[in-house]
Amino acid sequence: MSATVAAPRRARGRPALMRVGVIVVVAAIAAAIPAVASPYAVSLTTRFVVFSILALSMDLLWGYGGVVSFGHALFFGLGAYAVAITLTFVSGAGGTLLSLALGVLVPSLLALGLGYFLFYSSVSGVYFGIVTLALAVVLETLAVVNRDFTGGMDGLYGFAIPTIWLPGVGDIEVWGVTNPYITAVLALALSFAIARWVTRSAFGVAIRAIRDDEQRLELLGYHTAFLKTALLVITCAMAGLAGSIYTTVGFVSPQLLGVFFSTQVLVWVGIGGRGTLIGPILGAILVGTLETILSGEYENIWPLFVGLFFLLVVLFWPAGLYPYLERIPAQVARSVGARRGP
Amino acid sequence: MQVETAIFQGLNSLTLISILFLVAIGLTITFGLLGIINLAHGEFFMLGAYTVVLGAEIGLPVVVVLLVTPLVVGVIGGAVEQLVLRRLYSRPLDTLLATWGLSLVIRQLVLIAFGARQRGSEALFSGTVEIAGVGYPAYRLFIVGVAVTVAIAVFAWVYRSSFGVKLRAVIADRDMARALGINTRGVDRMAFGVGAGIAGLAGAVIAPLGTINPNMGLPWLIDSFLVVIVGGQASAGAVAGALFIGGSESTLAFFMQPVVASVLVLLIAIVALRLRPQGLAGAGGGSS
Numbered sequence: 001m002s003a004t005v006a007a008p009r010r011a012r013g014r015p016a017l018m019r020v021g022v023i024v025v026v027a028a029i030a031a032a033i034p035a036v037a038s039p040y041a042v043s044l045t046t047r048f049v050v051f052s053i054l055a056l057s058m059d060l061l062w063g064y065g066g067v068v069s070f071g072h073a074l075f076f077g078l079g080a081y082a083v084a085i086t087l088t089f090v091s092g093a094g095g096t097l098l099s100l101a102l103g104v105l106v107p108s109l110l111a112l113g114l115g116y117f118l119f120y121s122s123v124s125g126v127y128f129g130i131v132t133l134a135l136a137v138v139l140e141t142l143a144v145v146n147r148d149f150t151g152g153m154d155g156l157y158g159f160a161i162p163t164i165w166l167p168g169v170g171d172i173e174v175w176g177v178t179n180p181y182i183t184a185v186l187a188l189a190l191s192f193a194i195a196r197w198v199t200r201s202a203f204g205v206a207i208r209a210i211r212d213d214e215q216r217l218e219l220l221g222y223h224t225a226f227l228k229t230a231l232l233v234i235t236c237a238m239a240g241l242a243g244s245i246y247t248t249v250g251f252v253s254p255q256l257l258g259v260f261f262s263t264q265v266l267v268w269v270g271i272g273g274r275g276t277l278i279g280p281i282l283g284a285i286l287v288g289t290l291e292t293i294l295s296g297e298y299e300n301i302w303p304l305f306v307g308l309f310f311l312l313v314v315l316f317w318p319a320g321l322y323p324y325l326e327r328i329p330a331q332v333a334r335s336v337g338a339r340r341g342p
Numbered sequence: 343m344q345v346e347t348a349i350f351q352g353l354n355s356l357t358l359i360s361i362l363f364l365v366a367i368g369l370t371i372t373f374g375l376l377g378i379i380n381l382a383h384g385e386f387f388m389l390g391a392y393t394v395v396l397g398a399e400i401g402l403p404v405v406v407v408l409l410v411t412p413l414v415v416g417v418i419g420g421a422v423e424q425l426v427l428r429r430l431y432s433r434p435l436d437t438l439l440a441t442w443g444l445s446l447v448i449r450q451l452v453l454i455a456f457g458a459r460q461r462g463s464e465a466l467f468s469g470t471v472e473i474a475g476v477g478y479p480a481y482r483l484f485i486v487g488v489a490v491t492v493a494i495a496v497f498a499w500v501y502r503s504s505f506g507v508k509l510r511a512v513i514a515d516r517d518m519a520r521a522l523g524i525n526t527r528g529v530d531r532m533a534f535g536v537g538a539g540i541a542g543l544a545g546a547v548i549a550p551l552g553t554i555n556p557n558m559g560l561p562w563l564i565d566s567f568l569v570v571i572v573g574g575q576a577s578a579g580a581v582a583g584a585l586f587i588g589g590s591e592s593t594l595a596f597f598m599q600p601v602v603a604s605v606l607v608l609l610i611a612i613v614a615l616r617l618r619p620q621g622l623a624g625a626g627g628g629s630s
Binding site (some may be wrong): 307 | 379426429430434435437439440442443444445453454526560561563567568571599602604605610611612616
């Protein structure tokens with residue numbers, strides 16, 4: 001009897017405590033990985049962390065905004081190419097800062113242009129999907145053909161080492177194993193904070209309302225084309241940031257711009273759970289791990305899996321993995337409570 | 343010399359316009375009727391090309407293969423409509439995603455079945471025809487003929503057949519058509535199957551001009567979209583769009599790298615979408 005009375009107070013206290021606990025545990029795991037894992041595993045994790053940023057931005061656009069893009073990786077790739085090309089010509093901390101600025105700015109500007117032409121036109125969202133698909137195919141081909149500027153099929157490598165200057169510390173080379181990892185984790189934390197702020201702001205509420213019923217929002221006096229363009233610019237800037245940090249692996253290739261990579265990003269988000277902030281990160285890590293295991297042995301099987309995942313998510317499993325994850329805290333709480341007794 | 347180049351270039355434009363029309367008309371039919379865009383359209387095209395490969399391996403005459411291909415691919419299209427698309431008509435964005443997933447699956451299954459290597463195929467006939475003093479491949483002119491035939495057939499099918507009446511009734515008012523006893527599900531499946539079948543025919547007819555591989559559909563898919571974007575949803579839009587895209591692409595490709603030309607054509611299409619959302623042939627406002 002007393003347990004039922006105490007329940008509401010516990011329900012208020014537990015989630016906040018749980019949230020702090022989760023943050024501490026995640027931070028501890030993130031900090032422990034470079035100390036415990038092998039260099040290969042740390043580098044692989046860095047990739048997944050960078051991909052998580054990309055997945056998060058895709059989810060803001062697709063899961064929250066309801067905008068389907070088949071070329072989101074294009075903005076990631078543009079960021080990576082912008083950084084690599086800049087670092088080919090300039091080096092040092094100043095060059096790195098410039099390259100990072102361009103790595104975020106170039107994708108944002110393309111997003112602005114796309115938003116102006118497609119969202120401000122009275123065509124349906126289907127057209128946006130098609131145009132981004134076409135753009136990704138055409139620009140990937142362009143990067144392959146134009147050898148002088150983009151290195152063609154081989155991509156770009158051998159550019160200057162990205163360097164960050166910190167007051168009191170001096171120049172830090174973001175190269176090798178640990179430094180790229182730390183940079184990626186910090187960038188993910190920043191992106192997560194931005195995404196969280198965006199989804200909880202009035203802007204985020206309006207964006208979700210546009211996803212559910214754009215016409216209604218328009219009738220209520222919202223400038224939906226402007227809001228969607230703003231969302232596109234924010235998410236593409238985030239994708240560009242992820243691409244910029246990706247260059248710490250030491251090379252960029254045309255595949256980063258391509259449609260298949262964009263498709264995989266959609267799969268990460270779909271499998272993880274669209275419209276949630278944790279889902280896409282989970283999806284990027286799990287599907288990425290699966291890809292690492294499968295594509296090494298069966299090269300032709302992996303794209304087949306990606307296609308099947310796609311059909312699965314769209315037809316039968318729109319919520320993805322996240323709802324299962326969401327149930328875990330409640331189950332933990334229940335089992336802890338049960339152990340303590342009434 | 344200059345005149346001959348111009349004539350040759352003009353015939354090339356005509357061939358490209360015919361090819362684009364052949365590939366895009368199926369997409370226009372499904373888009374106009376069901377309001378959805380089929381991202382697996384390029385794969386139906388690719389399947390058409392592979393039926394030619396398969397037919398050659400079995401030893402069937404090319405004429406027979408060309409006649410059978412639309413039926414085979416059309417039946418596959420009908421099955422896709424029944425198994426996947428039927429569930430998604432109220433969700434156009436999800437249709438886009440589902441057909442994209444499907445296209446990956448088809449592409450990969452063909453890759454596993456036939457291998458990644460490039461295949462060639464034998465044309466129905468070869469040789470050149472002399473037009474105003476310019477020798478031009480006869481098979482390319484045959485493709486123009488096929489495109490014109492298909493255009494007339496589609497027009498007759500939509501505007502002169504009893505099925506066309508039902509089709510237009512469903513486009514105009516789906517619920518009313520169903521209330522009048524029209525089997526709207528059957529119309530959907532038929533229309534999708536015909537769209538897929540024409541894409542298959544296009545693949546089989548165009549295959550001898552290039553090489554056949556599992557990824558060949560994607561560039562054609564993109565071009566078909568541009569045709570639909572620029573032309574609009576109406577059946578006549580495929581003609582207008584093919585004229586516009588084919589004309590500008592072949593003209594631009596004459597002066598610069600083909601890739602740069604396709605970037606420019608895409609940009610033109612995006613601008614056209616802003617200025618004329620309903621397409622060149624469309625009458626009313628754009629779809630919202």
